[in-house]
Amino acid sequence: xxxxxxxxxxxxxxxxxxxxxxxxxxxxxxxxxxxxxxxxxxxxxxxxxxxxxxxxxxxxxxxxxxxxxxxxxxxxxxxxxxxxxxxxxxxxxxxxxxxxxxxxxxxxxxxxxxxxxxxxxxxxxxxxxxxxxxxxxxxxxxxxxxxxxx
Amino acid sequence: xxxxxxxxxxxxxxxxxxxxxxxxxxxxxxxxxxxxxxxxxxxxxxxxxxxxxxxxxxxxxxxxxxxxxxxxxxxxxxxxxxxxxxxxxxxxxxxxx
Numbered sequence: 001x002x003x004x005x006x007x008x009x010x011x012x013x014x015x016x017x018x019x020x021x022x023x024x025x026x027x028x029x030x031x032x033x034x035x036x037x038x039x040x041x042x043x044x045x046x047x048x049x050x051x052x053x054x055x056x057x058x059x060x061x062x063x064x065x066x067x068x069x070x071x072x073x074x075x076x077x078x079x080x081x082x083x084x085x086x087x088x089x090x091x092x093x094x095x096x097x098x099x100x101x102x103x104x105x106x107x108x109x110x111x112x113x114x115x116x117x118x119x120x121x122x123x124x125x126x127x128x129x130x131x132x133x134x135x136x137x138x139x140x141x142x143x144x145x146x147x148x149x150x
Numbered sequence: 151x152x153x154x155x156x157x158x159x160x161x162x163x164x165x166x167x168x169x170x171x172x173x174x175x176x177x178x179x180x181x182x183x184x185x186x187x188x189x190x191x192x193x194x195x196x197x198x199x200x201x202x203x204x205x206x207x208x209x210x211x212x213x214x215x216x217x218x219x220x221x222x223x224x225x226x227x228x229x230x231x232x233x234x235x236x237x238x239x240x241x242x243x244x245x246x247x
Contacts, residue, residue, distance in 0.1 A: 039235045042179070042242040053232055060236060093188075097238045100183045110182045136185070143187050150191050 003138060005145040006083070011138070013082040015075075023131065024072045024082070027095050028065040030131065032102030035061055064094035089146040096135040096142075103132045172246045174227040176220040178211050179240040186212060192237045193219060196230060221246055 001020040006012050015021045032038070036057035043049035068091055075082045084092050107125050109115050109132060119125045143150070178189070186208055193204040197220060210217035220230055227243045234241035 035238065036235070039238075039240065042240060043231070044242075047228060047243075053235065057235055061238075094238065097183065101181075101238065104181070104183045139185060139188070143185065143191070147191075150195065 003141060005141065008085070009146065009148075010083050010085040011089075011141055011146050013084070013138075015082070021072070021076050023134070025069060025076075026131070027072075027099050027135070028069045030099035030102055030128075030135075031061075031065055031095065032098060032105060033058070033062070035098055035101060038105075061094065061098055064091045065098065067091040068095040084142065084146060086146060089142055090150070093139055093142050093147065096139050100132055100135050100139075103128050107132075173221040174224045174243050175218045175246050176227050176230045176234070177216050177242050177244060178207070178219050178234065179216045179242065180211050180214075181240050184239055189239065192234065192239060196233045196237070 001016055001023070002014040004012055013024070015024060036054040037050070039057065040049040040054040047053075067088065071082060071088065103109070107119065107128055109119065109129060115129065119129060178193075189211065190201070190204040190208045193199050193207055194201065197204075199207070207217055207219050220227065224243070231241045231243050
């Protein structure tokens with residue numbers, strides 16, 4: 001997969017293999033659908049966060065994941081590259097972030113320079129680690145080239 | 151503008167006049183996922199901080215594990231935490247000590 005900025009101020013993802021497409025489709029699969037609930041767990045009971053705020057956030061986070069999967073599936077069907085521009089950058093950033101938060105919650109990678117070498121003995125954790133790095137790299141490029149005024 | 155300080159430990163729910171008069175603090179918690187640049191930008195967007203102030207607070211979160219980024223009435227504090235959660239940052243609110 002090639003990822004790079006465009007002269008129009010966007011980011012282009014060029015999947016080259018079936019594995020690349022599966023990686024992008026898998027962003028939603030890596031995500032944690034209970035992120036809103038876990039954030040609500042940081043609040044005291046008086047706030048009623050679970051009842052009032054968490055459902056709205058759940059819907060918001062779900063929209064991000066759905067938007068990304070739809071774009072990937074459409075591009076795959078039409079054999080097109082994927083273009084991330086200002087109007088859909090937040091969805092992409094949010095969906096990638098959800099995936100990374102969920103992977104961190106599951107595998108406890110910590111900061112990249114502190115990864116426990118034992119992580120690499122587990123093939124699923126190793127694969128998750130590289131996906132996490134890829135997601136993080138795309139997020140960095142989104143901030144650098146697309147979400148300039150975020 | 152307030153400085154970043156370490157957040158207080160959890161407090162009891164005793165309702166005294168003195169306690170209810172104390173402001174609520176919005177606390178951002180560190181996590182190993184959110185990119186530092188992103189955290190700074192979120193703080194600028196939500197609170198209107200300068201780039202320097204946002205980076206100072208972001209570094210306080212990163213180095214101390216958490217930092218108070220705003221204090222005031224509970225209603226507004228909840229609104230800010232809602233926005234921080236929407237940006238997928240770990241945040242909570244507590245009464246000032």
